[in-house]
Amino acid sequence: MHHEVTLIATIAVCFVLASIFGYMADRLRLPPLVGYLVAGVMIGPFTPGIVADGALAAQLAEMGVILLMFGVGLHFSASDLLAVRGVAVPGAIGQIVLATLLGVGLASMWGWSIGAGIVLGLSLSVASTVVLLKALEERNLLNTPSGRVAVGWLIVEDLAMVLALVLLPALAEMLAGSGAGTVSEHVAEGGSSSLLLTLAITLAKVAVFAALAIFLGPKVVPWVLTKVARTGSRELFTLSVLALAVGIAYGSAEVFGVSFALGAFFAGLVLGESHLSHKAAAESLPLQDAFSVVFFVSVGMLFDPSVIVEDPIAVLGVLAVIMVGKSVIGFLIVILLRYPVSMGLMVAGSLAQIGEFSFILVGLGLSLGLIPTEGQDLILAGALLSITLNPLAFYVTGELQKWVRQRWPAVAAGYGRAHHDALVQELARIRAAQEARDEARHVRIQELVATFPLLSLVPPDDQEELLLLFRPASASPGERVIRTGDRADGMYFISSGAVEVRVGGRAIRLDAGSFFGEMALLSGSRRTADVIAVDFCEFQFLERRDFTQFMARHPELRAAVDTMARERIEANRAASAVTQENGAEAAQ
Incomplete structure (x- = not known):
């Protein structure tokens, strides 16, 4: 070839x-x-x-x-x-x-x-x-x-x-x-109207x-x-x-x-x-x-x-x-x-x-x-x-x-100093506004990491991507955020407020900075607990597909989430065993 x-x-x-x-x-x-x-x-x-x-x-x-x-x-x-x-x-x-x-x-x-x-x-x-x-x-x-x-x-x-x-x-x-004669002839022959029409159509387009x-x-x-x-x-x-x-x-x-x-x-x-x-x-x-x-x-x-x-x-x-x-x-x-x-x-x-x-x-x-x-x-x-x-x-x-500075x-x-000074002030104002926008974005990322320390494992260049991946969600007191048996649709990060995770006959309170919903995503199973808002809550929601892809690109974050999920599973099992034991003793 x-x-x-x-x-x-x-x-x-x-x-x-x-x-x-x-x-x-x-x-x-x-x-x-x-x-x-x-x-x-x-x-x-x-x-x-x-x-x-x-x-x-x-x-x-x-x-x-x-x-x-x-x-x-x-x-x-x-x-x-x-x-x-x-x-x-x-x-x-x-x-x-x-x-x-x-x-x-x-x-x-x-x-x-x-x-x-x-x-x-x-x-x-x-x-x-x-x-x-x-x-x-x-x-x-x-x-x-x-x-x-x-x-x-x-x-x-x-x-x-x-x-x-x-x-x-x-x-x-x-x-x-x-030359000018040719152009004049063109205009005289009526070319001016067609030219204006063509020009008008072009400009309209x-x-x-x-x-x-x-x-x-x-x-x-x-x-x-x-x-x-x-x-x-x-x-x-x-x-x-x-x-x-x-x-x-x-x-x-x-x-x-x-x-x-x-x-x-x-x-x-x-x-x-x-x-x-x-x-x-x-x-x-x-x-x-x-x-x-x-x-x-x-x-x-x-x-x-x-x-x-x-x-x-x-x-x-x-x-x-x-x-x-x-x-x-x-x-x-x-x-x-x-x-x-x-x-x-x-x-x-x-x-x-x-x-x-x-x-x-x-x-x-x-x-x-x-x-x-x-x-x-x-x-x-x-x-x-x-x-x-x-x-x-x-x-x-x-x-x-x-030479001009030395001679004159x-x-x-x-x-031209007045115009120059006015221009300097205007450029400084624009630069300050741009820096403010950049700083606001940077502060938002910092606040995100400060609220969820787990996200500090993500490289700084990729932290901004989370701002695109996260979707805001909210819940009022008493509202059920997750129901047992539902399909896992995503993972929730609590920005403000608090929720109760009800599993194994007990309630676990999670406050701002915590997250939930990850275990069903990691295991591929259905939800195993109810999650109910106990305050006015603001969440950052990470959809299932985004969760899978983002975790795949950041194995260190995936490992940390896995570790915390295993700890929660062990804690739930231990709590469930204690509950069953207490129930058996009460039955006796």
Whole structure:
């Protein structure tokens, strides 16, 4: 079957070369993404040696796009964006518009159409969130106010590009014209009404999909994943997360006509607001990273290195727009919005590269016939060079910050201080609220363990799972909780109140912190005692199936429960023997 393993061969070559060149890039203090792109160039059709299956790699890359956008949505924080909205929203929108105009101007110099110029400008206007996060983490700047603004800025750019991915197909026919005359003729011939109708239908579909995702998604998706998480199966939970990501992306494309990227983004956005977001991110991250690597490798396969030699002026023009034009625009917008110079320089360094959305946009533009093949080569060349040079951009902006502080200390210290201080307070409030939520969950787990010391045998990472497995139950005084002869349906942990276990003619009182109902579960028999509430009781109930699976994964807890159950059985037998003996004596 060696002639039928094209898929395996493609994945193997992608992973092996990406790991090698990614490691080399890291050793050179470059983002590993550069290595992944170079790996793609090495196995592409434009370089000698191994040539991977481009069509198959492109399909795998689609999976990479889905998981990449799912990850963006999963880590998207509406509260963080709202905190920096005053600078991130107008800044990102203004920068996209101006950078797109620069792209249109550059394309017009080459004789390209308006559509090609818009696709070029949009592709050059959006920076890579992946590259930025890596750069900020390496410099310990991610949680600084300037770092949060830079991330928020790029999130707004990502959202704008998602909208562009939706609108481009609807506008493709009009944008395919080569100049203003062509567009005017199209409008004059009545194309405007059909265009508006197509645009309205497209936006209506997106609006319906977004409404379903925003209002129905938070009710359905967490409920489904909670059900799956309660099974305790890690592989089933991971599979369910991926099924939601890929299923929603594919379903949204088929039913609503939106892109895979938008569907996956909303899937991540919905899941990101649930209490299972951290678990979902941790379980899906390996596959997300793996397919994202394949995506970048497949992009590198499309790049023709000869464009650097054949048209170096055009490559330099693209690079100038990315690293100079965008950075200057971003810096000036921040300053005009009256934020500190240091923040403006941080944003400038962050914008001096392009990445994943640029590749998605140019691929869409190419499929719609809006941009020539050389445009894709120029954008890929600009991405490779700008990502490689991005550390240099951060170094330059850092030196400029030092220079401004030395030359104009009053300006560096005072300009934009009011806006900066307000932003710091807002970010601190959001961080405190997040920490409070995390602390509340941690306290709840601690209270659970404190109430039931037996659960301290469970590893800390698995204690939170009990919060999903336990179901609350209650009983009033005199209410029978368990009846002799019933089938064992689960195990009860007493959170508050007290019960009496009536067995063998005697009553045993169990108070808060105790548990009951385990013996029938362990033996597989029916209930052998009555349990009656003697106070207002609150229970944590563990169903039979959950009990069996959880105990199987935690043998130390199972052993402790077994030991306590045996002690209770022996105590019951001894009590029963005493009762019978007393009864015999009384009969005599």
